[in-house]
Amino acid sequence: xxxxxxxxxxxxNSTLREVTPLLLVTLCACxxxxxxxxxxxxxxxxxxxxxxxxxxxxxTRNIYLSVLVSVLVAMLITFIMAFFIVHLNGQSMIVGxxxxxxxxxxxxxxxxxxxxTKGTVNAMTPNGLLTGLTKLSIPxxxxxxxxxxxxxxxxxxxxxxxxLAIVTYIVMYKTVIGFRLRAIGINKSAASSLGxxxxxxxxxxxxxxxxxxxxxxxxxxxxxxxxxxxxISAARGxxxxxxxxxxxxxxxxxxxxxxxxxxxxxxxxxxxNTAAKQQLLECIPYVSTIAAMAIYNVIAxxxxxxxx
Amino acid sequence: xxxxxxxxxxxxxxxxxxxxxxxxxxxxxxxxxxxxENGAGKSTIMKILYGLVKxxxxxxxxxxxxxxxxxxxxxxxxxxxxVQQHFMLFEEMTVAENIVFKNEIRKGLFxxxxxxxxxxxxxxEKYSLTIDPSARSADCxxxxxxxxxxxxxxxxxxxxxxxxxxxxxxxxxxxxxxxxTLKNLAASGKSIVLITHKLQEVMAVSDRIYVMRAGKVVxxxxxxxxxxxxxxxxxxxxxxxxxxxxAVHPGSRLLEMKALTLTQDGRxxxxxxxxxxxxxEIVGIAGVSGNGQSELIQCITGLCASTxxxxxxxxxxxxxxxxxxxxxxGLAHISEDRFVWGSAVQATLEENALMxxxxxxxxxxxxxxxxxxxxxxxxxxxxxxxxxxxSPTQKMQELSGGNAQKLVVAREMSMNTPVLxxxxxxxxxxIGAMESIHDxxxxxxxxxxxxLLVSSELTEIMSLSDRIYVLYGGKINGEFQRDAMDDKxxxxxxxxxxxx
Numbered sequence: 099x100x101x102x103x104x105x106x107x108x109x110x111n112s113t114l115r116e117v118t119p120l121l122l123v124t125l126c127a128c129x130x131x132x133x134x135x136x137x138x139x140x141x142x143x144x145x146x147x148x149x150x151x152x153x154x155x156x157x158t159r160n161i162y163l164s165v166l167v168s169v170l171v172a173m174l175i176t177f178i179m180a181f182f183i184v185h186l187n188g189q190s191m192i193v194g195x196x197x198x199x200x201x202x203x204x205x206x207x208x209x210x211x212x213x214x215t216k217g218t219v220n221a222m223t224p225n226g227l228l229t230g231l232t233k234l235s236i237p238x239x240x241x242x243x244x245x246x247x248x249x250x251x252x253x254x255x256x257x258x259x260x261x262l263a264i265v266t267y268i269v270m271y272k273t274v275i276g277f278r279l280r281a282i283g284i285n286k287s288a289a290s291s292l293g294x295x296x297x298x299x300x301x302x303x304x305x306x307x308x309x310x311x312x313x314x315x316x317x318x319x320x321x322x323x324x325x326x327x328x329x330i331s332a333a334r335g336x337x338x339x340x341x342x343x344x345x346x347x348x349x350x351x352x353x354x355x356x357x358x359x360x361x362x363x364x365x366x367x368x369x370x371n372t373a374a375k376q377q378l379l380e381c382i383p384y385v386s387t388i389a390a391m392a393i394y395n396v397i398a399x400x401x402x403x404x405x406x
Numbered sequence: 407x408x409x410x411x412x413x414x415x416x417x418x419x420x421x422x423x424x425x426x427x428x429x430x431x432x433x434x435x436x437x438x439x440x441x442x443e444n445g446a447g448k449s450t451i452m453k454i455l456y457g458l459v460k461x462x463x464x465x466x467x468x469x470x471x472x473x474x475x476x477x478x479x480x481x482x483x484x485x486x487x488x489v490q491q492h493f494m495l496f497e498e499m500t501v502a503e504n505i506v507f508k509n510e511i512r513k514g515l516f517x518x519x520x521x522x523x524x525x526x527x528x529x530x531e532k533y534s535l536t537i538d539p540s541a542r543s544a545d546c547x548x549x550x551x552x553x554x555x556x557x558x559x560x561x562x563x564x565x566x567x568x569x570x571x572x573x574x575x576x577x578x579x580x581x582x583x584x585x586x587t588l589k590n591l592a593a594s595g596k597s598i599v600l601i602t603h604k605l606q607e608v609m610a611v612s613d614r615i616y617v618m619r620a621g622k623v624v625x626x627x628x629x630x631x632x633x634x635x636x637x638x639x640x641x642x643x644x645x646x647x648x649x650x651x652x653a654v655h656p657g658s659r660l661l662e663m664k665a666l667t668l669t670q671d672g673r674x675x676x677x678x679x680x681x682x683x684x685x686x687e688i689v690g691i692a693g694v695s696g697n698g699q700s701e702l703i704q705c706i707t708g709l710c711a712s713t714x715x716x717x718x719x720x721x722x723x724x725x726x727x728x729x730x731x732x733x734x735x736g737l738a739h740i741s742e743d744r745f746v747w748g749s750a751v752q753a754t755l756e757e758n759a760l761m762x763x764x765x766x767x768x769x770x771x772x773x774x775x776x777x778x779x780x781x782x783x784x785x786x787x788x789x790x791x792x793x794x795x796x797s798p799t800q801k802m803q804e805l806s807g808g809n810a811q812k813l814v815v816a817r818e819m820s821m822n823t824p825v826l827x828x829x830x831x832x833x834x835x836x837i838g839a840m841e842s843i844h845d846x847x848x849x850x851x852x853x854x855x856x857x858l859l860v861s862s863e864l865t866e867i868m869s870l871s872d873r874i875y876v877l878y879g880g881k882i883n884g885e886f887q888r889d890a891m892d893d894k895x896x897x898x899x900x901x902x903x904x905x906x
Contacts, residue, residue: 237735272514272516272517273515273516273517274510274515274516274517275515277503277507277510278507278508278510278519279501279508280496280499281496281499284496284497284499285494285495285496287494287498288494288495288496289496289507291478291490292478292479292482292494292507292508293477293478293479293482293508294508330855403671
């Protein structure tokens with residue numbers, strides 16, 4: 099293995115492809131946490147919407163419809179989550195875990211019903227070859243050798259993810275709606291004492307942000323590869339929670355924190371070709387999550403001590 | 407007449423009559439006070455006015471027009487605003503953002519921050535309520551945060567402003583500023599309703615006063631034709647006795663601190679505190695809050711470890727021991743915040759009454775608690791201290807602050823320990839209950855207990871203490887005997903003045 103620029107560009111490219119789904123889910127987590135809805139159902143939402151993206155593509159061969167269905171499914175699940183937690187005062191942990199366990203069971207069951215398998219369905223289905231999202235090839239970029247590798251195989255949703263981070267930031271921090279949402283997250287009773295319908299704001303904002311999980315779902319099944327595997331979300335929903343915790347719900351911070359986690363994930367898969375034990379490699383993302391949280395908390399505690 | 411309530415009656419679902427044919431009115435530019443004990447119905451009447459509670463019968467008129475408020479928004483739309491006892495602020499946001507919330511200054515979909523800050527600044531100047539619009543509200547002291555609440559209401563163009571116990575959380579200096587603000591607001595044409603049981607404040611600012619008792623308005627007085635004594639009489643229903651405390655000769659030294667010092671982050675929060683309380687003595691700690699009172703009490707009671715020095719309870723060195731050991735040495739502690747230190751809000755009244763004695767007879771034996779004993783004990787405390795509660799199995803958090811305080815006081819006093827530490831024992835409590843707690847404190851003193859009293863109410867300290875220490879900047883800045891007390895001199899020492 100030689101450490102060439104081309105090789106580094108490949109690592110960066112797979113990092114980018116790991117980052118974007120995570121970023122989209124983290125952005126949803128940001129909005130949810132800003133309006134103080136603890137959404138732990140991210141994982142199940144991601145898994146189910148990924149499945150529906152694949153399923154729609156399998157039956158309709160219409161990529162636009164697939165994206166639309168995936169986004170709607172994610173919004174529906176997020177709405178259910180918010181309705182139970184906000185409107186019916188359910189325990190967020192219980193509601194979230196219920197959605198997550200249901201999603202895993204449901205997608206596994208459907209996988210075996212529709213595709214007659216318990217493992218993986220790849221693009222070569224009994225119905226013929228499936229195509230995923232179109233890979234963008236940007237004139238100018240595609241002509242520069244190393245840059246070309248970095249941006250190789252990225253879909254429009256990958257680019258959209260970065261744009262959405264900025265959009266989410268502007269909505270949450272610059273607009274009147276975002277101001278109210280953040281205020282609600284800080285002090286619900288103060289907001290409702292001023293005649294704001296807090297629950298309505300919470301449910302609508304989380305539901306809309308849930309749509310971003312749907313985009314992430316498309317990236318998992320129709321992005322750089324076209325396939326569905328049982329539990330394809332592989333804890334990305336939980337990692338997004340950690341990433342959100344690290345960036346304190348700030349959408350621009352989410353860019354950094356999801357990049358950190360995406361990088362470790364990419365690192366793990368890149369190092370697979372080396373002598374390192376596979377099992378050890380697979381725990382890199384998770385170990386680094388724990389490490390990042392620990393370091394972050396130590397720093398935060400020092401800071402608050404220094405302040406007081 | 408800007409506002410009128412006619413024959414308002416409120417009967418709650420459980421049959422409790424909170425208001426019984428209450429009629430009152432408010433004139434433009436007037437400061438109207440409504441005084442009464444806890445449970446007299448003054449809060450309910452204000453909640454009705456603010457749309458939080460619907461009256462069972464009766465009519466409300468604003469500027470002659472009949473109103474039916476379903477929510478606070480309706481009341482706000484009619485020009486009525488309320489400064490709540492518990493502030494409703496968005497802590498992480500700036501003062502300006504807090505003020506404009508819900509009526510934001512926009513530029514299309516976006517916030518116009520420059521104009522927001524400018525508008526808020528202009529508003530604060532107009533009413534001489536100085537604030538920094540871009541300061542984070544969490545960083546503002548209590549007095550300023552209250553000012554933000556007031557500005558919030560002014561920003562919404564309220565003409566009637568209700569203040570619910572506004573001085574309860576303020577330091578004496580902040581109270582003076584608040585009273586000044588009330589007068590300014592009235593002078594600028596706003597109409598003010600002040601709900602309180604602090605009669606000095608009522609007499610300082612009101613034009614007119616309603617007295618409520620047991621859900622009814624029992625009297626209406628012009629300020630010029632009444633006095634604190636008369637109002638107190640009307641509130642309680644019987645004359646207040648001026649306290650005559652018999653002289654008791656102090657006995658042995660029950661509580662003593664020697665050169666107690668607490669250093670936090672390189673700063674001396676407490677410095678060389680050497681004080682003592684003898685048997686049969688009430689010793690007051692006077693001071694503006696935040697000068698080390700909380701830390702002093704925490705060091706004595708084991709809630710915080712001191713850096714150096716000693717604490718002795720009945721001659722036994724208990725410095726930095728556990729709370730259990732210190733209490734076992736003969737000390738009980740009425741803590742300054744009943745909900746933070748004094749009780750478990752999720753637990754029942756019974757459990758809260760038991761706390762601290764769960765290991766000892768007759769409340770438990772062989773590791774099992776005895777419910778019947780605990781229940782009858784809790785019932786006795788509730789009765790003796792007049793706690794208004796529906797049942798001993800009620801949760802602590804369902805009690806009003808004043809009633810919760812009574813239960814905590816009841817528990818700690820009933821331990822009959824030689825040393826009693828009392829912090830703000832009557833905070834948020836009505837006059838009747840305050841009198842009875844003061845009586846009980848004096849009774850404990852006559853039984854030979856040593857009482858250390860910390861209170862932000864100077865009158866409370868002055869009327870009960872045999873001796874007073876003044877705490878300023880973490881140091882003792884003066885000591886007085888009972889007959890050498892002079893509130894002017896005391897006030898000077900409290901703000902750091904030199905010893906006489």
